[in-house]
Amino acid sequence: MSSDDAYAAFLEKANEDPNAGRPAKNSSNGKNGTNGKASTREKQVPERLVTAAKDRFYVSDADEPWVPVCFDLGDKTSLPDEDKFLSIVNVDGSPDDVSILDPVDWDKQGDYKPLIDELRVESKGNDIRVYRLKVDQTRVEYWLVSTLDGNLLxxxxxAIES
Known part of the structure; x- marks a missing residue:
């Protein structure tokens, strides 16, 4: 075998998915996430949001991807308060850990305008809010959401904010 073949084989092995062949796990890391169980309120995310989030990241000390979400609001049609938000997205925590922000004030530089615009179209012009969920001293989650037909989407x- 030539050294080129050996190097190509090495690269193929290095680029393999380390989780290949393993069953997928639910997200579970304490107060952040779904606590190891799938939320019964999660629903199919509209394709428009999936497409808009592709290759987009929230810029912080750790650039993380935007993940499209959709949850059932039940009979609610308006955006939830802090306490109800935690219940809907199935996250343990205190309402004191949640801040509600206006998207215009939150995104002063317009970095996330394409996401906001797509969400505005998908939600047919309904109000949009940003929920900032404090996970610990440096970790937070930003939820950019609106409502449509009994869904929070x-x-x-x-984000890491040190």
Whole structure:
């Protein structure tokens, strides 16, 4: 075998998915995430939001991807308060850990305008809010969401703010 073949084989092995062949796990890391169980309120995310979030990241000390989300609001049609938000997205925590922000004030530089615009179209012009969920001293989650037909839909991203 030539050294080129050996190097190509090495590169193929290095680029393999380390989780190949293993069953997928639910996200579970304490107060952040779904506590190891799938939320019964999660629903199919609209394709428009999936496409808009592709290759987009929230810029912080750890650039994390925007993840499209959709949750059932039940009979609610308005954006939830802090306490109800935690219940809907199935996250343990205190309402004191949640701040509600206006998207215009939150995104002063317009970095996330494409996501906001797509969410506005998908939600047919309904109000949009940003929920900032404090996970610990340096970790937070940003939830950019709106409502449509009894659903809370939008995006979430993890951030490190030191």
């Amino acid at each position: 939008g995006y979430k991203a993890k």
